[in-house]
Amino acid sequence: MTKTNKNPLWLVLASAMALGLAGCSGDDGKDGQDGAPGTPGNPGEDGKPGTSGLHIDMAEEALAQISGASYADGIITVDFDLANRQGVGLFGLSGENPDHDFRFSLAQLELVESSELKQWMSLLNEATNDAGTTFEQGFEKLKDCPECLVDHGDGTYTYTFVTDLSSYEDAAGVVFDPDLTQRIAIEMQFEYASGHELAENAHYDWIPSTDAQEGIETRDLVAMETCYTCHQPDSLKAHGGRRLDMENCQSCHNGLVTDPNGVSVELGHMIHAIHMGPNRKGMENGEEVAMPYTVQGYHGPHAFDYPAFPTKPFMDCAVCHVADDTLVDADLWMANANGNACTGCHTDSPVQHGAFQVPDGMSCVDCHGSVDHTVAKAPYTAAKGYSVEVSNVAINAQNLLTFDVKVLDDQGNTVTEDEIYQQGYSNPYMVVSWDVEKDYPAQEIASDDGTTTVGTTYDHRRFSLKGDGSTVYADGVFSVVTQKVKGSKTYVLDLPADIASRSLEILPVLKVCFEPHSAVRTACTTEGAYPAYVQTDAYRAVLGDADAEVANRRAIVDDGKCFGCHSMEFYHDSNGVNCISCHTNDKKLKSDSASGGLKSTSFMYKAHKAEGHDNGHGGSGTLLKTDCMTCHSATEGWGGLNYGFELGRNAGQAHALPAKIGDPAAETWYASSDTAACMSCHQKYLSDAAMAHIEGNGGYFGAVKDDAKAAQEACATCHSPEKVMAHHGHEL
Secondary structure, three states: OOOOOOOOHHHHHHHHHHHHHHOOOOOOOOOOOOOOOOOOOEOOOOOOOOEOOEEHHHOOOOEEEEEEEEEEOOEEEEEEEEEOOOOOEEEOOOOOOOOOEEEEEEEEEEEOOOOOOEEEEEOOOEEOOOOOOOEEOOOEEHHHOHHHEEEOOOOEEEEEOOOOOOOOOOOOOOOOOOOOOEEEEEEEEEEOOOOOEEEEEEEEEEEOOOOEOOOOOOOOOOOHHHHOOOOOHHHHOEHHHOEOOHHHHHHHOOOOOEOOOOOEOOHHHHHHHHHHHHHOEEEEOOEEEEOOOEEEEOOEEEEOOOOOOOOOOOOOHHHOOOOOOOOOOOOHHHHOOOHHHHHHHHOOOEHHHOOOOOOOOOOHHHHHOOOOHHHHHHHHHHHHOOEEEEEEEEEOOOOOEEEEEEEEOOOOOEOOHHHEOOEOOEOOEEEEEEOHHHOOOOOOEEEEOOOEEEEOOHHHHEEEOOOOOOEEEEOOEEEEEOEEEEOOEEEEEOOOOOHHHOOEEEEEEOEEEEOOOOOOEOOOOOOOOEEEEOOOOOEEEOOOOOOOOOOOOOOOOOHHHHHHHHOOOOOOOOOOOOHHHOOOOOOOOEEOOOOOOEEOOOHHHHHHHOOOOOOOOOEOOOOEOOOHHHOOOOOOOOOHHHOOOOOOOOOOOOEEEEOOOOOOOOOEEEEOHHHHHHHHHHHHHOOHHHHHHHHHOOOOEEOOHHHHHHOOOOHHHHOOHHHHHHHOOOOO
């Protein structure tokens, strides 16, 4: 299936008007006044037709569409349209204009390795090393043949290829076959001295010998819209902004092309390898070593050795290979594995092979053709059906909270203690909070005599079902009291005196162990046991009023967006996106290796500054953090039409921040709520004038926590969600 041809908008509107008029009958009143005369087109010169529309150098944007192609005597001729978003044709494209970088490429879809495995192979290839053994896709550039283009003066054009494909000898030995599916692709990128840029891609798939577009062979496995689950359009403008569409990526990054060192840059291999990041490992001299994907670019070698695919499990292929009825070949990746794609993840010397060497001439699929990678997420899928039951919640004579916990599978069977995971950082925690609709409780220490500490920090509020002295287990039931031992200290939760009248939350954060790639539960001591987080609602109640409507946490981010990019598990304690239960606004600062000073550890700050979200200037190359809708949402339940980031919604908060970025001796200062939202991204760059503007409108940033809570901010008066987005270069 090819992309549906886009008729120029002015033709669509004209057709719609004609249909509308044809459907009218009867007298519906007086005739309207005659319209004003239209603006005359530009007169033709030297016998050429005049122009209508807008000169392309005046356009804010350009949309390209290939409307047709023909093949005769080895020569391809292609017709295409250029228009702006209003459908006005853009005339004036010229190979003699130095600003007009406009190119055409060709690729054909061939059957390789088997009778069913299809792969794009580029034509017009060029050698990339002196030996002529490595290749990249070449182009016909408009500037090399200005006379090949006919400008019809209304936004429609015809280009005749220079290359005679019937006699052409490709540098890589690819032979043009008019009976195969062929793809013509357009790349345009105009960069004007003013800084304005026009960039667009278009493609056209057809069989030259029959002119067929329907019922032809395709290779549609992944949609660009799926890539946008994690990436954003502006972050995927590759090669300086000229490569925008999946189809153009496929044409160029095909089964033939490599870097000058022979490293494959075929799209399947490259994408798998890049997204493995530092987790891409292989065997070298009998040792397991990191083998990050490294390609020789125009500016030297580049190793993708940084976090590139922050999902778990790594083999959750369905993150990208989603079920999509619009993709003709959506299931091709399961039915016909490409060995080159396999080595993208596993390298040419897979760790799983140990010392075994693959004999020459053998492909991965010779032995592993029936491997089902979808089973990798089976433990996570199973864990979604599990639940945690909290009961018998009470306050004892020592003003400690007590409660019972059961972990149940999807059939209501009890999960035993040895099937619940505990190792390293991972503990089966129950996190206690109150006033959650206000992001409370505040982080406070009431007393600390060196052996016993009483308070409400997250260390005082989370209790492990295994090993910290807070819990007794018997017959499938964990009985918890909110006092524990950590190191040499006893931590006691300081409950407020009126806790019975406040909203109370007990959040389970725990993993259950499964057999590898299986929904079958097992003891965590079993070799190869795989732990997956249980996804279950928190217990919420008002203890003194069983009929009370219990408030939920504020809807800030859409957790569907978080899981859409990060898959089943992101970082730690992944029961939904309940990060703020521990990473409260006033959580203590920690050292920051990047700045040499201190950094906030609140949820908002961590999300805005997380590696992979931010490179210090608004984006990471993966996503554009400046687009708030990357994580926030207008969906009801996740902020509604205040989008989860409307200012003025959370007065009375104090956010802990370092008094000065990069200073290891900086004090902990506090910011009022809206001020903190801005500073979580901009603190490093705020001028004195900007800070004065914030403070002049009620914001607070200083050493007194209560003053931050008492601040009366007026930011929302001017900085609506629409204006915040517009200020950052986006729109709602």
